[in-house]
Amino acid sequence: xxxRGLSWLVLCxxxxxxxxxxxxxxxxxxxxxxxxxxxxxxxRGEVGEPLHQASSSLLKYLPLLLVPPAVGVMAYAEAIAxxxxxxxxxxxxxxxxxxxxxxxxxxxxxxxxxxxxx
Amino acid sequence: xxxxxxxxxxxxxxHPLFGVGITLGAYQLAMAAYEKTRWVFxxxxxxxxxxxxxxxxxxGLSYAEYQxxxxxxxxxxxxxxxxxxxxxxxxxxxxxxxxxxxLITLAVAGVFATVLGVGLAWLLGxxxxxxxxxxPKSVTSPIAMLxxxxxxxxxxxxxxxVMITGIxxxxxxxxxxxxxxxxxQAALGMALGLTAHAVGTARALQEGEExxxxxxxxxxxxxxxxxxxxxxAIVMLL
Numbered sequence: 163x164x165x166r167g168l169s170w171l172v173l174c175x176x177x178x179x180x181x182x183x184x185x186x187x188x189x190x191x192x193x194x195x196x197x198x199x200x201x202x203x204x205x206r207g208e209v210g211e212p213l214h215q216a217s218s219s220l221l222k223y224l225p226l227l228l229v230p231p232a233v234g235v236m237a238y239a240e241a242i243a244x245x246x247x248x249x250x251x252x253x254x255x256x257x258x259x260x261x262x263x264x265x266x267x268x269x270x271x272x273x274x275x276x277x278x279x280x
Numbered sequence: 281x282x283x284x285x286x287x288x289x290x291x292x293x294x295h296p297l298f299g300v301g302i303t304l305g306a307y308q309l310a311m312a313a314y315e316k317t318r319w320v321f322x323x324x325x326x327x328x329x330x331x332x333x334x335x336x337x338x339x340g341l342s343y344a345e346y347q348x349x350x351x352x353x354x355x356x357x358x359x360x361x362x363x364x365x366x367x368x369x370x371x372x373x374x375x376x377x378x379x380x381x382x383l384i385t386l387a388v389a390g391v392f393a394t395v396l397g398v399g400l401a402w403l404l405g406x407x408x409x410x411x412x413x414x415x416p417k418s419v420t421s422p423i424a425m426l427x428x429x430x431x432x433x434x435x436x437x438x439x440x441x442v443m444i445t446g447i448x449x450x451x452x453x454x455x456x457x458x459x460x461x462x463x464x465q466a467a468l469g470m471a472l473g474l475t476a477h478a479v480g481t482a483r484a485l486q487e488g489e490e491x492x493x494x495x496x497x498x499x500x501x502x503x504x505x506x507x508x509x510x511x512x513a514i515v516m517l518l
Contacts, residue, residue: 171359178362189507190422192361196500199365209366217363220356225324225482226307227357230299230350231421232329232443234436236336237343241437245406252401253417253441257448257475258456260393260418265462265471267389271381272464 167216174199293339299349306331325479326447361420364481364496371493378466382494385470386501393418393475394510413437416510417445419503420477427507431514442477449476450483469494474502 178195186194203209235242242249292298310327336346347354368375375382398415406414412433416424421439428438453472462468465488472480473495484495 168359171362174362174365175358189504190426192358192422193420193500193503193507195358195362196365196368197504199362200368203365203369204372209369213366217366220360220363221367221485223356224360224478224485226303226328227353227360228325228443228446228478228482229303229307229328229332230347230354231357231439232325232447233332233336233346234343235329235440235443236333238437238440241434242440245410248401248404248406249410249414249441250444251404252397252406252414253444254448256393256397256400256417257445258452260389260396261449261453261471261475262456262460262462263392264385264389264474265457265467266460268381268385268467268470269462269464271384272378272467275378275381 163212164215164219167210167212167214168220170213171195171199171216171220174202293341294345296349298341299346300353302332302335303328303350303353306335323447323450323479323483325482326451329443329447357422361422364500367489367493367496368500371490371497374466374490375494375497381466382470382497382501386474386498386505389471389474390418390502390505394506409433410437412514414441415514416506417441418475418477419506420499423503423507427510430511443479446476446479449480453480453483454487465490466494470498473498477502 175192175195177198178193179191181194181198182189182191306328307324309331310322310324313327314322314324332346336343394415394417397417398411401411401414409432412431413428413435415431415433416427416438419427419442421442424438424442425435429435449472453476454468457468457471462471468487469484469491472484472491476483477499481492481495481499485492
């Protein structure tokens, strides 16, 4: 079951990679693969048991899979050190402001829509 | 003849499984520490990252060697990205109800996050190549790396900024949003996914399935829109 779902995921990604080379060089293969799988689920109207099992087991380990790219910070320590305060300040400030702005805007829009519906 | 401790040590640290071993070990320790304390600063990705970097430095291993040995783990980032389509689909009905709030937030807050980051770094005097590596900081690393190299930045540096942004977002995001009165699960997820991509999505999944679904949705929409529009915008503006 798990393997069948996993095969679907891999197939979608490989198709995405092919489309990436053929038609859409600006979108990475995995993202095209996700859009393909999403379109497929829309057509089919439900998530099959194998796919559900494979995706929820894989998604549980998403934080683990992000550790290796995060460790990449050590390879660029010098380049970051040169512009450290500018970069750190900009990243921190812009993130804090934009995350609050995004959440606040979304909440306001939801509230407004619910009032209109009511 | 005395046993050759040094040779054994070398054989262990340079074994292709050593990187996988320390990553798995560090991650489980970090998860256990987080679950025990529930302390926001102990984000599993951050703690594992610091532990792994510490071990690599102690053993005198380079990032290139580590990267080679964890290639098998990194390979699965592709299928996991594809798998995000499933929570997205399962929450489609809820998403459909909030179609306009989602699209407006994506357009306004997405542009705002990108412009604000680059603008602040420029004001603080960062180099152009740094600015171009920073522009895609709010999207998931495979897209960010691709976009950065297209617009004249350094792909690996972009991945680092993406990671820093994601980690800060996951650590500070939920508490900050709650303090600012953002309580709706959809709004929390949307903000986390839009600004803090995969790390934010992983954090949002801990908040609940609905929050995670909106984070996955925001992350994928933001990624697709950034990949298509950011290179175009840079070409037209500069």
